[in-house]
Amino acid sequence: MERTKAILVDITKCIGCRSCEQACKEAHGFPKDTEAKLSTTALTVIEEHGDKYVRRMCMHCQDPACASACLVGALKKTALGPVTYDKSKCIGCRYCLVACPFSVPRYEWTKLVPYVKKCDMCAARQESGQPPACVEACPTGASIVGWRNEILEEAQRRVLNDPKYVKHIYGSEEAGGTSVFFISDVPFEKLGFVAPPQQPMPTLSAAALADVPTVVLVGGSLLAGIYWITERRNAVAGAEAREQSEKKP
Amino acid sequence: MNGKGTVKKTRSNDHHEGHEGCTKDTKESETGRKWVMTTTLVPKITLWRVIVAVIFAAGLYATYARFALGLSQSTHLTDPQPWGLWVGLGTLCGVGLSAGGFGIAAAVYLLGFERYRPVLRTAVLVSFLGYMSVIAGMMYELGLPWRIWHPIVMWNRHSMLFEVSWCVMLYSTVLALEFSPALVEKIPFAGLRNWYLKQHHRILIGLVLVGCVLSSLHQSFLGGLYLLTKGKLDPLWYTPYLTTLFYLSAIPAGLAVTVMALYLCVRSLNVRLDTRILGELSQVIAPMLALYGIFRGVDLATHGALPYLFKWREETLSFWVEIGLFVLAPLVLLSLEKARNNPQFLYWTCSLVVMGFMANRLNVSITGLQASAGIYYVPKWTEFAATLMVITAVVLAFRYAVVYLDILPKNSPQPRWMVNGAAA
Numbered sequence: 001m002e003r004t005k006a007i008l009v010d011i012t013k014c015i016g017c018r019s020c021e022q023a024c025k026e027a028h029g030f031p032k033d034t035e036a037k038l039s040t041t042a043l044t045v046i047e048e049h050g051d052k053y054v055r056r057m058c059m060h061c062q063d064p065a066c067a068s069a070c071l072v073g074a075l076k077k078t079a080l081g082p083v084t085y086d087k088s089k090c091i092g093c094r095y096c097l098v099a100c101p102f103s104v105p106r107y108e109w110t111k112l113v114p115y116v117k118k119c120d121m122c123a124a125r126q127e128s129g130q131p132p133a134c135v136e137a138c139p140t141g142a143s144i145v146g147w148r149n150e151i152l153e154e155a156q157r158r159v160l161n162d163p164k165y166v167k168h169i170y171g172s173e174e175a176g177g178t179s180v181f182f183i184s185d186v187p188f189e190k191l192g193f194v195a196p197p198q199q200p201m202p203t204l205s206a207a208a209l210a211d212v213p214t215v216v217l218v219g220g221s222l223l224a225g226i227y228w229i230t231e232r233r234n235a236v237a238g239a240e241a242r243e244q245s246e247k248k249p
Numbered sequence: 250m251n252g253k254g255t256v257k258k259t260r261s262n263d264h265h266e267g268h269e270g271c272t273k274d275t276k277e278s279e280t281g282r283k284w285v286m287t288t289t290l291v292p293k294i295t296l297w298r299v300i301v302a303v304i305f306a307a308g309l310y311a312t313y314a315r316f317a318l319g320l321s322q323s324t325h326l327t328d329p330q331p332w333g334l335w336v337g338l339g340t341l342c343g344v345g346l347s348a349g350g351f352g353i354a355a356a357v358y359l360l361g362f363e364r365y366r367p368v369l370r371t372a373v374l375v376s377f378l379g380y381m382s383v384i385a386g387m388m389y390e391l392g393l394p395w396r397i398w399h400p401i402v403m404w405n406r407h408s409m410l411f412e413v414s415w416c417v418m419l420y421s422t423v424l425a426l427e428f429s430p431a432l433v434e435k436i437p438f439a440g441l442r443n444w445y446l447k448q449h450h451r452i453l454i455g456l457v458l459v460g461c462v463l464s465s466l467h468q469s470f471l472g473g474l475y476l477l478t479k480g481k482l483d484p485l486w487y488t489p490y491l492t493t494l495f496y497l498s499a500i501p502a503g504l505a506v507t508v509m510a511l512y513l514c515v516r517s518l519n520v521r522l523d524t525r526i527l528g529e530l531s532q533v534i535a536p537m538l539a540l541y542g543i544f545r546g547v548d549l550a551t552h553g554a555l556p557y558l559f560k561w562r563e564e565t566l567s568f569w570v571e572i573g574l575f576v577l578a579p580l581v582l583l584s585l586e587k588a589r590n591n592p593q594f595l596y597w598t599c600s601l602v603v604m605g606f607m608a609n610r611l612n613v614s615i616t617g618l619q620a621s622a623g624i625y626y627v628p629k630w631t632e633f634a635a636t637l638m639v640i641t642a643v644v645l646a647f648r649y650a651v652v653y654l655d656i657l658p659k660n661s662p663q664p665r666w667m668v669n670g671a672a673a
Contacts, residue, residue, distance in 0.1 A: 071413075215465065
């Protein structure tokens with residue numbers, strides 16, 4: 001995962017034309033109605049915050065909470081960067097929805113055979129060298145795609161050289177780093193961005209999971225030891241009782 | 250059944266048995282035709298039976314809604330609140346309240362506390378039925394329940410839920426095996442019966458040991474599921490020690506359920522049990538609750554959650570209800586010696602523990618996540634109905650098991666004339 005793809009969204013350049021939304025719907029064969037929030041048929045949307053337009057989509061974390069949460073491994077971080085979903089494995093437990101620090105995955109609640117829906121950064125298109133549909137459609141260059149390290153450098157260059165930008169690249173530290181970055185001239189918390197932990201999410205449960213072999217070994221042998229002591233005590237008590245009864249008469 | 254030949258008997262005569270099924274009685278009439286005689290055609294209508302019937306009717310509609318209309322028609326779950334009552338009550342409480350089985354099994358087989366042996370089968374039965382209810386609940390909860398077997402072949406060792414699912418599968422098997430002698434004893438073939446019981450005796454200690462480790466792991470891991478919700482779950486509940494807290498709270502809650510089940514058996518069935526055992530169990534529950542309370546307090550203090558303890562908000566109120574029911578009230582009540590020796594009093598104290606435990610699990614899974622979800626989740630009535638039906642089915646299964654199998658030491662049934670005499 002040395003060279004992975006990433007998207008940079010420059011909020012100062014977005015004019016709210018919703019070309020990205022439409023391109024996404026086209027690429028996935030969804031109905032073309034404009035939607036206000038992420039949904040099972042809108043994997044990216046433009047949210048209006050005052051006079052700013054904020055694009056929402058899956059952040060494609062470097063070490064994704066959803067992929068660590070999924071018990072059957074339906075969600076995966078691919079070598080190229082996108083976090084993809086294999087619907088043939090999914091059992092519908094929805095732990096990914098609980099786990100996602102950005103509350104991105106959506107569930108097909110109304111369907112009888114429901115699946116999870118989320119942006120896959122057009123993984124198939126990127127495999128064949130094409131950019132994601134949303135980036136390709138952007139007329140102002142508010143969304144650009146490239147190698148993650150180069151995209152991050154570009155974001156840093158813009159933020160450092162232009163004083164209008166907030167001195168933070170959203171996604172550089174959030175949830176331990178993502179593959180989608182945002183830069184803005186308005187503080188992120190005013191644009192509806194959440195502040196997730198600044199560590200890779202899977203590390204939160206990794207420590208507990210790492211304890212499993214210890215618990216099994218130590219707990220198991222402790223219990224076995226206690227059982228041995230109990231048995232031994234009973235055996236000794238039994239033998240003593242026999243001796244007593246033999247001595248008496 | 251031949252409608253013409255049925256004869257209704259008076260009620261008083263079928264009262265001696267614990268069940269009022271249709272007892273058939275065939276006899277040849279003079280004409281050579283077979284006459285079917287039943288003592289009762291329709292079961293006696295009692296308040297409890299009406300309630301059970303209503304619960305099952307509602308539950309069956311909820312089942313229809315869930316599988317024929319979908320999750321959106323049967324639940325109020327949404328993307329910000331993807332887990333609701335079925336996970337919070339059905340799974341988290343179902344597994345937690347089933348912790349009595351491994352606790353008592355460990356006490357009897359590993360620690361050698363023989364005095365708990367009379368209640369062992371009850372505890373194991375409660376646990377086994379609890380796990381069955383969790384698995385039944387999963388069929389409602391999962392979006393694609395027919396794929397429930399996927400974790401057996403599709404592994405993700407980084408997933409807490411993967412570990413939970415394997416522990417539930419394995420421990421349900423262990424519980425079934427631990428409980429199996431009660432069923433096998435009823436097999437009429439002595440050879441087969443003895444062979445099975447002999448084999449069972451050989452592996453029993455191993456089973457109990459594996460059961461203890463498995464339950465300890467996944468009681469903790471249910472809390473571990475919420476470790477990933479850092480930043481979403483309210484600071485009153487989020488802590489890296491969620492695993493430890495879930496484990497520490499499950500044992501006293503599981504024992505409390507065992508006490509409640511035993512009390513109900515003694516009260517309503519012909520059971521011969523020294524009720525002092527209930528008092529002894531409660532003396533184990535009290536220090537465990539205290540330990541949990543201390544651990545919880547220290548944990549809250551060290552994670553800087555103390556300022557949240559006295560803010561006027563719904564979360565804080567729910568927190569105090571939980572602590573009051575689960576820790577404070579039971580500790581005060583169990584410290585009264587008179588109270589410990591009164592089974593009925595113990596029963597109500599244990600019901601407080603169980604309610605407090607449920608409050609805790611619902612707070613972690615629903616209340617504590619409400620603010621970050623930004624929506625107010627109130628379960629749809631069908632969610633309650635389905636859960637209630639599963640719980641009722643478990644209670645009924647427990648009742649029939651206790652009546653027909655040798656779960657508890659029973660008094661020898663009294664001759665019928667004595668019952669009639671006493672009633673007259």
